[in-house]
Amino acid sequence: MLAQQCLAGAALLLASTSAFPQPARRQTSQVENNSTTINGTTYTLTEVGARNTLDWRMWLERDGNPASFWHDIPTYPDESNPSIINFVVEISRWTSGKIEINREEPLRRSKPPDPIFHDEEDGSPRFVQDIWPFKAYPFLYGSIPRTWESPNFDHDFTGFPGDNDPMDAFDVSQDKGYTGQIKPVKILGGLAVNDGGETDWKMLVIGLEDPIASRVDSVEDLERYRPGVIAAYREWFHIYKIARGDEYIPIVGGSYVNASFAAETVQDSHRFWQALVAGFVDSNEISYNQTTMLQYNDSYIQPIEAASKFDIPRESDIQPAVEKPEKFQEYYYIGSDLELISSNNPSAQD
Numbered sequence: 505m506l507a508q509q510c511l512a513g514a515a516l517l518l519a520s521t522s523a524f525p526q527p528a529r530r531q532t533s534q535v536e537n538n539s540t541t542i543n544g545t546t547y548t549l550t551e552v553g554a555r556n557t558l559d560w561r562m563w564l565e566r567d568g569n570p571a572s573f574w575h576d577i578p579t580y581p582d583e584s585n586p587s588i589i590n591f592v593v594e595i596s597r598w599t600s601g602k603i604e605i606n607r608e609e610p611l612r613r614s615k616p617p618d619p620i621f622h623d624e625e626d627g628s629p630r631f632v633q634d635i636w637p638f639k640a641y642p643f644l645y646g647s648i649p650r651t652w653e654s655p656n657f658d659h660d661f662t663g664f665p666g667d668n669d670p671m672d673a674f675d676v677s678q679d680k681g682y683t684g685q686i687k688p689v690k691i692l693g694g695l696a697v698n699d700g701g702e703t704d705w706k707m708l709v710i711g712l713e714d715p716i717a718s719r720v721d722s723v724e725d726l727e728r729y730r731p732g733v734i735a736a737y738r739e740w741f742h743i744y745k746i747a748r749g750d751e752y753i754p755i756v757g758g759s760y761v762n763a764s765f766a767a768e769t770v771q772d773s774h775r776f777w778q779a780l781v782a783g784f785v786d787s788n789e790i791s792y793n794q795t796t797m798l799q800y801n802d803s804y805i806q807p808i809e810a811a812s813k814f815d816i817p818r819e820s821d822i823q824p825a826v827e828k829p830e831k832f833q834e835y836y837y838i839g840s841d842l843e844l845i846s847s848n849n850p851s852a853q854d
């Protein structure tokens with residue numbers, strides 16, 4: 505272990521002094537991409553700890569002060585165009601760690617709650633299984649800032665209450681993305697996932713920078729330029745939890761809703777969030793502290809006070825990633841009766 509740490513330390517040292525790009529450094533850090541400016545606002549990522557551990561964390565700074573990934577990034581790059589939204593990448597494509605925004609204490613440092621953290625399952629970091637022919641999350645996965653799947657009532661389209669999280673989205677762009685990335689995307693459609701009796705929308709989006717973005721506005725357009733992916737991604741949402749022992753996940757209405765209906769649903773969700781941060785509704789234990797909207801004074805924290813108040817580190821301190829547990833390194837198959845088939849146990853099928 506010690507030797508491994510020394511080697512990793514040496515690799516990092518080499519990486520930072522070498523004139524050439526070093527793949528080892530890329531794997532463990534986003535330091536190259538820790539800062540991005542959108543509409544004159546600079547967003548910076550601060551990363552602390554080792555990936556694939558419960559102690560790992562990532563914070564957001566907005567113009568140099570702590571901010572919440574959920575409450576301090578605008579939903580829309582341009583308020584007059586509801587089909588383009590900002591998207592926060594939590595999970596890059598083909599990675600399996602269940603990384604997400606912590607809803608209970610977005611600005612606070614404690615264990616495990618953090619702005620973005622590695623979700624826990626039975627005391628260990630949670631991963632999704634690789635289900636053949638997919639690999640991990642087969643797209644960029646994340647959430648839409650300033651939206652809320654309100655659990656306080658049954659939603660019209662689904663007939664179920666929301667899951668109490670920001671609204672999720674999946675991005676079919678070719679770039680693989682990185683955790684903490686904020687990118688403008690276009691809404692193409694959406695899947696109304698019924699996750700155990702909770703409404704859990706998965707909005708289908710594409711990054712504006714993608715080579716086909718200007719040509720696709722709908723699910724049908726995407727089918728034309730990327731045949732097969734629509735059906736494959738829908739199938740993944742049905743089956744991805746079977747490997748951890750859960751049921752097949754139904755989709756309300758059976759398939760994708762269209763782009764305009766999806767955009768309206770995002771707008772509704774943005775309104776539910778507004779009622780949340782204004783303190784008008786039961787917050788269901790969500791911390792909605794934010795550092796950008798003085799008009800919501802119950803939840804507003806002075807930006808310059810936030811770092812000391814919530815004990816937020818100002819510098820990144822990135823440790824080499826820890827290896828995934830073995831059971832998440834093998835492939836699984838889903839049989840025709842939706843049974844789980846492990847690649848390590850061929851005799852089970854004789």
Ligand SMILES: *[C@@H]1O[C@H](CO)[C@@H](O)[C@H](O)[C@H]1NC(C)=O
Nearest residue numbers: 530533534536537538681682
């Ligand atoms: C970092 O950003 C640059 C340009 O913005 C991009 O070319 C590069 O691929 C990114 N690197 C990673 C690791 O995402």
Ligand SMILES: *[C@@H]1O[C@H](CO)[C@@H](O)[C@H](O)[C@H]1NC(C)=O
Nearest residue numbers: 542543544578580581582583
């Ligand atoms: C973008 O910046 C301009 C100028 O500061 C501002 O008027 C506008 O509201 C901003 N748009 C968003 C969506 O933040």
Ligand SMILES: *[C@@H]1O[C@H](CO)[C@@H](O)[C@H](O)[C@H]1NC(C)=O
Nearest residue numbers: 757760761762763764765766
């Ligand atoms: C989109 O879907 C909604 C809800 O099903 C429907 O009312 C609307 O007519 C559809 N719009 C288009 C352009 O197909």
Ligand SMILES: *[C@@H]1O[C@H](CO)[C@@H](O)[C@H](O)[C@H]1NC(C)=O
Nearest residue numbers: 782797798799800801802803
């Ligand atoms: C808090 O915000 C509300 C509007 O949302 C405003 O009416 C009220 O005066 C504000 N209170 C303080 C102390 O700023």
Ligand SMILES: *[C@@H]1O[C@H](CO)[C@@H](O)[C@H](O)[C@H]1NC(C)=O
Nearest residue numbers: 535536538549550818819820
């Ligand atoms: C961002 O990246 C730069 C260059 O890699 C690094 O010097 C700086 O410490 C990083 N800042 C944070 C907050 O991680």
Ligand SMILES: CC(=O)N[C@H]1CO[C@H](CO)[C@@H](O)[C@@H]1O
Nearest residue numbers: 790791792793802803804813
């Ligand atoms: C609305 C909200 O989340 N308020 C919290 C902000 O943070 C303080 C701690 O400083 C909590 O006490 C509030 O409940």
